[in-house]
Amino acid sequence: MPGLLLPLTRAVTYTRWLHMLVGAIVPFACATVYPGLSNPSPHHLLLVAVLPIPLALAAGMVPSVRHAEGLQARLMLFPGPHARVRHDEDPGVSTIFSASWTDRARTGAWLILRLETGLALALVTNTLLTLALSLAGAAAGEPGLANPLLNVSGAGWVYVLLAPLPVLVLVMVAAGAGALMAQAARRLLGPSVTERLAELEKRTERLLERNEIARELHDTLGHALTLAVVQAGAARAAGDPDFTDRALEAIEETGRAALEDLDRVLLVLRDTGQPAGARPALDEAGRLLDSARSSGAQVEAEVTGPLEHLPGPVSREAYRMLQEALTNVLRHAGPVRIGVRITVEATRLRLEVRNPAPDPATVASTGGGRGLRGIRERAALLGGKARAGQHGGHWLLHVDLPL
Structure with a gap:
């Protein structure tokens, strides 16, 4: 159990979480233009995920984007002085400009992955935090305070015990997604054969x-x-x-x-x-x-x-x-x-x-x-x-x- 809760105490969990959420800015910005964010249907959510892909691929063709993404990944996805743990291992992420079309293609794939992961995590974060808020409202005697996917009716002291669970699940999901993103960064932003x-x-x-x-x-x-x-x-x-x-x-x-x-x-x-x-x-x-x-x-x-x-x-x-x-x-x-x-x-x-x-x-x-x-x-x-x-x-x- 202590090992399961270890990600809660590591700052790198939250820097990774923030790094992924920042990737959702572009999809949501595009969604404000089309198709809008008021009561989106599943079809509209699919459009929100697909529309920014050409922009990500175009940005990946710019050599300096690989440099910027490498710096961000090194700072926010890997343990450092902010992680409260000693970690001297090289993260294996390149911070130089794209030198070939292969580097540009890998950078474009990384940007798409970052946008889609950020969008998915933003939706999960919103859903679980809303559920936690609804449970807290039910514990306070106001079950209609929020409108999550899981409708909470009635009020009672049992909601006091259930309210922290969505937050814990959310942190664990963010920690797992952050670890996977760190591995993906090594593969997509790692040094190419020429750099090695x-x-x-x-x-x-x-x-x-x-x-x-x-x-x-x-x-x-x-x-x-x-x-x-x-x-x-x-x-x-x-x-x-x-x-x-x-x-x-x-x-x-x-x-x-x-x-x-x-x-x-x-x-x-x-x-x-x-x-x-x-x-x-x-x-x-x-x-x-x-x-x-x-x-x-x-x-x-x-x-x-x-x-x-x-x-x-x-x-x-x-x-x-x-x-x-x-x-x-x-x-x-x-x-x-x-x-x-x-x-x-x-x-x-x-x-x-x-x-x-x-x-x-x-x-x-x-x-x-x-x-x-x-x-x-x-x-x-x-x-x-x-x-x-x-x-x-x-x-x-x-x-x-x-x-």
Whole structure:
């Protein structure tokens, strides 16, 4: 029983009721012109329901009507702050203008449904409220106070108990009709296939942007922190003032470069409209190799082909891949011998990084895996491939990118 009476306490029941009753304004306005509202016969009531249909279909052809109806439906048919219940679910009702004839046809169908439902509910509301008023009049000793469909004769205290029943029935009918109208709104005013695809594309773009920013932060800060840790550890172990000075200088230079990259990424996040600054490209790979050498690693590099003529996206992403590869070597294997080979061909760029295979226990303890996944994602976005694994006692990373 408490669950049955729950709609009585929810404000959304009454906002839905009002939303449906507003739809009856147009039929009644048309009825005042023809056939009139004085003692209407069933035939006249049928005309009242049919005459506004062409107007509803014509209004549905206007693109802005879908926008207005969507806003009204969101506000009045679905739970919100006015409903006294927490409801964070998306109502699934579109609020954009009609973009196709299908949207216009669905809007016209919604308007017809709203007019007919509003007219029917207005008649039911009038009948049940009149009956309640008649029962209340009979309880007060005036049974002829109203003239409902059910004639009430006589007077008596029993009418005091019966008078609230039509009102309760009316509220329950309004609650049920409102729930059905909310479902109909989702179907007729819900996003079309085109709108769903557009929203999916926007969501995909946002996810790609977030992933790109995450990769940028991971590669930049991870590289700088790894070099700082390795250089600081080597300087402490060496105990040589000259080596310590060189290590501190390398740490300072690496930190400054990381701060520049961090400022560029933060500018993108803030969306200030200012240029984010140029990202480093592969022709600046010497800076990465020098940083690795300053950490104690023995880097042997072989570059074939003009790096400065590479396409911008390929060059910038390849720089990040090489940066992450060197970071992984220093993090998991330490300052070891590293072989780097960069080959620029007519249609492809090949990047190889080779180093002694690290201890699997060391890789597990340092949490490996995210860097390689980022390299594979960058390569896939450019239509290339990246693979890594042990090869002849060494760890080999091979990246193949189309130009």
